Amino acid sequence: MEFSHTNSLHSLTKKELEILQYVHNHSQEVSQMSIQAFAKEIHYSTSTVLRFCRKLGFSGFPEFKYSLKTNKNIENTTTSNIQSFSKIKSSIFMDLDGTTGLLNTDNILQIANILSDNPPIYLHKPGGLTDVPVNYLESMLFLSGCRYVQKSSSKRLTQHLIHTAESNSVFIFISNSGAYSSTVDVAKEAKLHGMIVISISSIENNDLAEVSDYNLRLFSRQRENVGADAASRLSTFFVLSSLIEFFALYKKGVENDENLSK
């Protein structure tokens, strides 16, 4: 699906984001459905669907479906090697563009504002592929001047840290789906103990986003290879690198201001 109206993604409600993720995962099926069938499938009313289409800049469901179909046709004709290469690229950028549209600069600025006070920062490593982005974030935070960054690689250690950390410490959780139960559990616990909870998770309605004070969303498709998680983490890296870049700029801006006021 094309996100030519990425700016309007900001204004989507939780419900609508859910619909978007559904379409993202099932574009082929959706392009064959009637609005009634589609609404039934996702358990929302037809008017919600209609509002959703309008927000994305379409006149209604038929036009929305048409745009899905034309995109699909492009995909279908790509059987040869040359085209499959560009198909791969366009599918990667579909996720990145979607994520770009979801990144709310206000949210990132608020997080940058919190980080610039140099609070103790705790990162939770859930194990598996997500550990790579967590380690990445740790290095980037240190490199951009954060002094107190701690990383825990077990649920029990994170729980221990939550109980012993001073209140208003920052806990950052990353989960591609936002539904990984051990991460959600510790995030809830951190929230209960008065910590500032920041999370990075999928645009789908997810528990992790619910319990967080600040949440950055991304587009992802779940993918497995016989039980092993193989979902792309590129969007996660993209969100993290954007956050760090904002943070660097923010600090520069604050320093400039201080110099000016002197």
Add this chain to the structure above:
Amino acid sequence: MMKTFLNNISYENLTDTESVILDYFKENVKKVIYSSLSEICDELYVSNASIIRFCQKIGFRGYNDFKFKLKTDLSRSTFSSDFWTIIPQNTEILKDFADSLNENQMNQICDYILTNKSIYIYGQNMSSFPAKYLYSMLLTMDIRCILINWHEFLISLSSTMPENSILILFTNYGDKKSYSSVIEQCRKRNIKIIWISSKEIDFSLVQEDDIYICANEVTISTNALMTKMTSLLFVQIIIEMLMQKR
């Protein structure tokens, strides 16, 4: 404190509460532009209505109208304008990089990975992230490989790698001193080297048979931070191609 239109407002016609609000806005310009009305009320212990009245008094329709003006005012100063353009700009950089990739070369890399039994992936410091990401992904796809993120380790392994292995090297700029001995060893054993560097590397390091990809990494303006996003994108494209070919 940043200079905005707030600095031109005179206190003469303002009530005490309104003066407090004005002072607060002036001192916290950057915080205000991303705070909601209720957040400011909590902070200042004043009612919604007082703030809205204040905004109307200084010539706006309401708080959001005021905030919008403040935002546009701020974006004229150079630093804030960067904020709003940074993400789309980064996406463009990534697209340019993806378009610059040579498809035949990418296919060749995939074929090497799929047909070779001994795959070594190397990267240290920031380069360890794309290396680790590729390694973890290959493992979940049942492609066995070995991750090296320690230079001494690379040096010692380079003399024991089986003949015709592939070595995928993620590096920032390919320091000649640290790589020349490794490469010498690899050449003796006919090991295929795939370079992915952030910056152009010394060409005397790259041999004709090698595959060389320069990721043209952009540094974050404020310091020497590199996000490695282009290298990570390269990894992702390779992974997607492998998924299809399998």
